[in-house]
Amino acid sequence: MSAKFSCGGTVVGRLSDLTPIEAGAVLYLRLWSQCAKSCANAVRDFAIALSTSRGRAAISTLDHMLPLCAQHGRRTFVQHGTECGCLGAEENCFAPMIAAGAEGEREDAMTMASLVVRLDYSPALSSLAEEFGIALR
Structure with a gap:
């Protein structure tokens, strides 16, 4: 775990309010x-869920x-x-x-990526989000 990752934080929602893909993304991130x-x-x-090789690709x-x-x-x-049912801001x-990536909504994925990382890294993050979202779907 990197030093820029931290546990806890302000609660902005609940996992139970997310779609299955969104909840899966958060759970596997955790x-x-x-x-x-x-x-x-x-x-x-x-x-x-995906086979050994496709599963490794998703994890990668x-x-x-x-x-x-x-x-x-x-x-x-x-x-x-x-184990927490809360959802943090990030x-x-x-x-x-x-x-958004899972659904091929690239502009939306890019917009959300720009909230997570610096703008110059948002294309790379949104591309990875699409790959990971498709695996979760």
């Missing part, structure tokens, strides 16, 4: 950022997104714990970005 065991659980879930996409968010984020990327931008 899993991948926690510990080796939770990362292994995420890898297993994707391998079961997520693994590229998080450093981008941490290193080039507009602010510290605050997230809640895996997670609230991340979730619809992934969902």
Whole structure:
């Protein structure tokens, strides 16, 4: 977990209010950022749902997104714990970005990406969001 990722933060919503793709995006973001065991659980879930090779590709996409968010984020990327039903502000931008990408709504994904990272990195993040969103779909 990068130094620019932090736990907790202001609550802006609930996971239960999100679409399945949005909730999945937040949950896998949290899993991948926690510990080796939770990362292994995420890898297993994707391998079961998508096949081993496609699952690895989806996890690789997520693994590229998080450093981008941490290193080039507009602010510290605050997230809640895996068991928490709350939704933080950064997670609230991340979730619809992934969902927009999943639906091929590239302009919307780019807009949300520009809220997460510096503008010059938003095309890369929105492209990764599309790849990851399609995997979640």
